[in-house]
Amino acid sequence: MNNSVFLQRVVLRNYRSIGHCDVRLGPLTYLVGANGSGKSNFLDAMHLVRDALAGSLDNALNERGGLSEVRRRSGGHPTHFGIRLDFRLASGQQGHFAFDIGALKERAYAVQREECVIGGIGKGPYYRIEQGELRGCSESSFPVVTADRLALVAASGLAAFRPVFNALISMSFYNLNPRLMRDLQKPQEGRLLKPAGENIASVIGHLERVDGGQMEIVTEYLQTVVPMVQGVERKQIGPMETLEFRQDMAGSRDPWRFLAQNMSDGTLRALGVLVALFQGNRDYSPTVVGIEEPETALHPAASSALREALVRASRHTQVIVTSHSPDLLDDREIPADAILAVIAEGGETRIAPIDDASREVMREHLFTAGELLRLDQLAPDRNHLAKQQQRQADLFGDVEQ
Secondary structure, eight states: OTTTOEEEEEEEETTTTTEEEEEESEEEEEEEOTSSSHHOOOOOOHHHHHHHHHHOHHHOOOOOOOOOBOOOOTTTTTTTTTEEEEEETTTTTTEEEEEEEOOTTTOOEEEEEEEEEEBBTTTBBBEEETEEEEEEESSSOOOOOOOOOOHHHHTTTTTTHHHHHHHTTTTTEEEEOHHHHHHHHOOOOOOOOOOTTTTTTHHHHHHHHHHHHHHHHHHHHHHSSSSSSEEEEEEEEETTTEEEEOOOOOOOOEEEEEGGGOOOHHHHHHHHHHHHHHOOOSSOOOSSSEEEETTTTGGGHHHHHHHHHHHHHTTTEEEEEEEEEHHHHHTTTTGGEEEEEEEETEEEEEEEEHHHHHHHHHHHSSSOOOHHHTTOOOOOOOOHHHHHHOOOOSSSSSSOO
């Protein structure tokens, strides 16, 4: 298995438009579907886990409009929502982290159940919590827990669970905003790009200081995607900072310099995508990079370079992207296993690997995934969807593979 794969499997229940899904992820996964199909909700579930651990569950829910906006309503009635992430740590240990959140009176909520298992129950470190009470644990002592917080935050103080906590908070998810990237920015901590790209100048400055090789890779791909751009660097302006681009101009011997405020949305988004993909360095490296529609505002001719960048980055960091672009998927080298088809039926998002017919024509190189998408033939495997509904895999315990 590619050692970049941290998240091996994701199980969701009643998260936003997703009633139930149970899918496996590889080093590079394309979530493909029409606008409004629910691709973003899948990424957001993992993003919520990261936010709840790095900050607090309360803030993570409030940033999404509260519990009522996160849990799916079934038949007009609110439901609990649950998330299970099966992972593989850098040490090679496998395990899972899962929790279920339910509503209480007066807009309150509680963690109904939570579980973290490394190596299997009875085989390695684990804890199991129900209704705010510790029901089982491998360790001789465990911190006090409450029903309004995820216990892994407190458990991260124990050596056994610290690697899981660190790996989960190292997941990064992006919906880049060129306006925020264009504005003057206050200097910030630059180890990790923020979700909208609002600290990109600090991140590039950090890469310039600690790992110039990563910036060389970013520049190499940026020149391919936006040929006139020769480079980019952090620029200090008084107490603020921004980006300065070097760009070829006809009739000029030397490149002209332009600040970020003068650059197009497409250029800024392309830079943001590349920085997100290659920001890993000796100080810090994300375990997962999830990007919303990386092809947005780019010329279709840039798709080849973008695909190459995604593949290259996925050799070191697990990459998940959402897309509805045939141009991005127009490559015979994209394996069928790298694609998850996302559709909306009856107001519910369904996610599954592509069906056997699509797999066969891709395997025989008769059509690319992009060509199938143009023909509206990139469909989810109905047998897989049916099995998901029948099995309704348990969020907890050692689940049958």
